[in-house]
Amino acid sequence: MKIDIVSCQPGMFAGFLSESIVARAVKKGACEINIVNLRDFGEGNYRKIDDKPYGGGPGCLMACAPWFAAVESLAPRLGAEARIVMTSPGGRKFRQADAEALAKEAHVVFMCGHYEGFDERIRALATDEYSVGDFVMTGGELAAAAMVDSIVRLLPGVLGGGREATANESFANGGGLEAPQYTHPAVFRGMAVPDVLLSGDHAKIDEWRRAAAERRSREFFASASAPFRASPAAPAAPLQVRPTPFDECFMRMALREAEKAAEDGEVPTGCVIVEEPSSPDAPPASVRILARAHNQAEGLVDATAHAEMLALSAAFQARGNWRLTGTRLYVTKEPCPMCAGAIALARIPVVAWGACDPKRGGGTVFDIFSHPGMNHHPAVIPGVMEAECRGVLQEFFRRRRSRQ
Numbered sequence: 001m002k003i004d005i006v007s008c009q010p011g012m013f014a015g016f017l018s019e020s021i022v023a024r025a026v027k028k029g030a031c032e033i034n035i036v037n038l039r040d041f042g043e044g045n046y047r048k049i050d051d052k053p054y055g056g057g058p059g060c061l062m063a064c065a066p067w068f069a070a071v072e073s074l075a076p077r078l079g080a081e082a083r084i085v086m087t088s089p090g091g092r093k094f095r096q097a098d099a100e101a102l103a104k105e106a107h108v109v110f111m112c113g114h115y116e117g118f119d120e121r122i123r124a125l126a127t128d129e130y131s132v133g134d135f136v137m138t139g140g141e142l143a144a145a146a147m148v149d150s151i152v153r154l155l156p157g158v159l160g161g162g163r164e165a166t167a168n169e170s171f172a173n174g175g176g177l178e179a180p181q182y183t184h185p186a187v188f189r190g191m192a193v194p195d196v197l198l199s200g201d202h203a204k205i206d207e208w209r210r211a212a213a214e215r216r217s218r219e220f221f222a223s224a225s226a227p228f229r230a231s232p233a234a235p236a237a238p239l240q241v242r243p244t245p246f247d248e249c250f251m252r253m254a255l256r257e258a259e260k261a262a263e264d265g266e267v268p269t270g271c272v273i274v275e276e277p278s279s280p281d282a283p284p285a286s287v288r289i290l291a292r293a294h295n296q297a298e299g300l301v302d303a304t305a306h307a308e309m310l311a312l313s314a315a316f317q318a319r320g321n322w323r324l325t326g327t328r329l330y331v332t333k334e335p336c337p338m339c340a341g342a343i344a345l346a347r348i349p350v351v352a353w354g355a356c357d358p359k360r361g362g363g364t365v366f367d368i369f370s371h372p373g374m375n376h377h378p379a380v381i382p383g384v385m386e387a388e389c390r391g392v393l394q395e396f397f398r399r400r401r402s403r404q
């Protein structure tokens with residue numbers, strides 16, 4: 001794997017590249033890391049890389065020409081072969097799944113932003129924009145280093161013990177946090193290691209670790225909107241996430257889809273699938289909509305043409321991948337068992353619905369989202385704009401009865 005990091009402060013990477021796992025990965029030949037000094041592409045005798053903003057304002061902005069020259073020197077066929085990652089506080093939040101996806105690429109270029117800001121047109125260079133957290137840094141160097149660390153350790157042969165070494169770690173494989181761990185001594189300053197770990201009973205230890213990891217993850221994610229999947233062995237209720245104004249915005253869009261279905265004489269359900277927002281208060285306009293659809297069972301003469309199924313198919317096409325990690329699905333009525341199963345298979349992490357279905361709800365009656373036999377357990381947000389979603393259904397059935 002080839003990694004290029006474009007920065008105007010290349011000195012910041014000296015320690016990072018000479019220590020730890022990254023140095024080991026380079027030494028072992030698992031990857032090649034190249035730091036590119038943006039100033040080498042600056043203009044004039046002073047290698048100028050920034051300029052005053054049009055329209056006035058304090059400070060300077062990083063200019064287009066040096067960035068385009070630098071990135072194009074590394075990845076001449078832009079986008080076709082290399083992934084070009086821009087560090088940006090407004091980007092999508094970088095997750096373990098992103099590290100796993102980037103670790104499969106042959107060439108990744110990181111563009112380190114700077115506190116002064118970019119000329120907006122520089123964003124056109126990037127194939128991806130990521131943020132490492134909801135805070136502001138003076139430059140993207142530390143964010144890029146954090147992402148490179150998480151990618152490089154996934155490369156084959158870098159960690160001793162192969163894939164197993166990473167399998168149980170916190171956040172690996174889309175899961176939650178690890179169970180607490182202890183080493184010698186058994187009691188330190190009055191703090192004792194849990195008895196079960198000293199018991200030598202491996203079945204009991206596994207069970208304890210699973211439950212402890214589960215509890216810790218639940219506590220961790222309770223205050224965040226981050227998706228959380230229970231481990232397959234845990235027969236727990238699905239994690240409930242609180243709705244935000246963001247969720248209402250997309251449920252409203254799903255409602256408009258439901259109204260379209262009603263106009264065609266279909267049972268009015270609508271569905272929207274979006275990319276997970278970079279933060280809970282991200283403006284809805286910044287979110288990519290992957291798919292929207294409404295029920296077409298009658299029109300298509302297809303019992304499986306539910307809003308969710310049609311939206312899932314469209315989202316698979318949009319992503320070019322059936323794994324819809326990092327997305328949210330909105331549907332006006334609780335998914336039926338078929339749709340709930342399909343949603344879980346597609347690995348959608350968060351599902352929001354409006355009206356509950358007390359007769360055949362895939363979540364509340366059939367328990368598909370938390371069934372221990374399912375490999376994936378989406379978090380759920382039931383009852384988003386429930387009154388409106390229920391109203392559309394009631395109105396439809398009331399009219400149908402009055403016609404009959």
Ligand SMILES: [Zn+2]
Nearest residue numbers: 306335336339
């Ligand atoms: Zn359905």
